[in-house]
Amino acid sequence: MTKNDEFIEALVSDLTPVRRHALRMRLALAIVVGVIGAALALLISIPFRPHLHQVTVAAFWVKFLYTVILMSATIVALERVARPDGSIGNMVRVPGAAFGIVVLLAIAQLGLSPASSYPGLIVGYSASFCPFLIVAFGIPAFCANMWFLRRAAPTRPVLAGFVAGACAGGVSGWVYSWACVENGIPFIAIWYTLGILLSGLFGSLVGKFSLRW
Amino acid sequence: MTKSVSEQVLKGLMLLSLDGDEAAYRRLLVILRDLLLTFYRRRLGPHADRDAEDLVQEVLLAVHGRRITYDRDRPFTAWFFQIAKYKLIDHFRANGSKRGVEIALGDEIAGEFREEALFAHLDVDRLLDQLPAKQRELFRQVKIAGKTTAEAAIESGQSEAMVRVSIHRGMREIGRKLGFANDEK
Numbered sequence: 001m002t003k004n005d006e007f008i009e010a011l012v013s014d015l016t017p018v019r020r021h022a023l024r025m026r027l028a029l030a031i032v033v034g035v036i037g038a039a040l041a042l043l044i045s046i047p048f049r050p051h052l053h054q055v056t057v058a059a060f061w062v063k064f065l066y067t068v069i070l071m072s073a074t075i076v077a078l079e080r081v082a083r084p085d086g087s088i089g090n091m092v093r094v095p096g097a098a099f100g101i102v103v104l105l106a107i108a109q110l111g112l113s114p115a116s117s118y119p120g121l122i123v124g125y126s127a128s129f130c131p132f133l134i135v136a137f138g139i140p141a142f143c144a145n146m147w148f149l150r151r152a153a154p155t156r157p158v159l160a161g162f163v164a165g166a167c168a169g170g171v172s173g174w175v176y177s178w179a180c181v182e183n184g185i186p187f188i189a190i191w192y193t194l195g196i197l198l199s200g201l202f203g204s205l206v207g208k209f210s211l212r213w
Numbered sequence: 214m215t216k217s218v219s220e221q222v223l224k225g226l227m228l229l230s231l232d233g234d235e236a237a238y239r240r241l242l243v244i245l246r247d248l249l250l251t252f253y254r255r256r257l258g259p260h261a262d263r264d265a266e267d268l269v270q271e272v273l274l275a276v277h278g279r280r281i282t283y284d285r286d287r288p289f290t291a292w293f294f295q296i297a298k299y300k301l302i303d304h305f306r307a308n309g310s311k312r313g314v315e316i317a318l319g320d321e322i323a324g325e326f327r328e329e330a331l332f333a334h335l336d337v338d339r340l341l342d343q344l345p346a347k348q349r350e351l352f353r354q355v356k357i358a359g360k361t362t363a364e365a366a367i368e369s370g371q372s373e374a375m376v377r378v379s380i381h382r383g384m385r386e387i388g389r390k391l392g393f394a395n396d397e398k
Contacts, residue, residue, distance in 0.1 A: 153279040
């Protein structure tokens with residue numbers, strides 16, 4: 001028996017069955033952890049949020065749906081980059097299209113509003129910290145995503161890291177939208193997107209160094 | 214396009230392995246090890262036997278530890294090949310061989326994992342010889358020469374349905390010879 005045969009025997013004796021959707025179940029767990037983490041962060045921050053009662057129904061739903069789409073697309077992409085033969089393919093187009101629609105809605109809203117309301121619609125109360133809070137609320141989700149990826153087999157660490165970060169940003173942005181005080185669609189198009197992109201960039205940096213195997 | 218025999222055999226072994234079949238897993242790992250050794254020795258040159266063996270172990274370890282990332286609905290060889298390629302590039306990077314990385318990236322090394330190498334290993338001819346002559350011919354035409362079942366049906370003068378059944382029986386027979394198919398009739 002050669003060294004190699006012993007090696008193979010060792011692997012064989014360590015064999016345990018893998019269920020059909022084992023990887024997806026693991027990803028689902030990571031996402032749930034991320035949502036709970038972001039929700040806890042949101043709860044803690046609620047006392048610091050005045051003006052909550054002023055949010056319009058339309059603005060709420062635009063935020064909610066935009067972030068749900070970004071979150072869903074990045075979750076699908078995350079499952080794909082976790083596999084060595086996976087490619088994210090059309091999962092770039094979905095967030096792109098969602099962004100395009102929000103930009104169009106933003107332009108329409110600006111067109112229908114008096115110029116005096118522009119600062120409120122674009123910068124609002126929270127532009128200076130909204131993107132950073134989205135990144136911060138996404139930290140638990142990011143850790144969970146990295147835990148997921150490090151046990152998977154991503155062959156493109158920078159891309160995989162970006163997807164993990166953007167997905168954390170998507171989860172966090174969605175949770176954040178539950179109690180965001182802004183009414184401007186331009187605000188959503190700019191600052192939500194920026195927060196999620198920042199989160200993705202941060203992820204690609206971390207991924208570059210920590211997703212090798 | 215018909216799926217290749219090697220893909221079906223290796224995928225069959227992998228699916229059984231994922232269900233916890235140790236014999237199938239052992240067989241799979243031995244086949245993969247031999248494939249990888251040939252593959253890496255050719256890439257690394259004649260003086261790198263030890264490197265090749267280390268790489269092979271790394272890949273098998275990755276296959277083992279990360280088998281959760283194999284999607285049962287997708288080709289096995291593509292999944293496996295990506296891991297082998299990733300480890301080769303990693304090896305070149307670690308040794309500071311920029312040229313090696315470029316070669317590994319630019320090269321269509323997937324080709325080496327295709328039919329010939331795998332067929333040679335699995336000794337498909339010997340397996341096919343155990344099938345009845347008619348079935349063997351159909352099997353060869355459809356699974357190896359890549360004809361459609363319709364074409365094979367016209368040439369052999371049988372109905373397309375009969376050709377399908379015949380090939381399916383052939384697959385099952387070969388699977389049984391390799392020791393990983395169920396014996397149910």
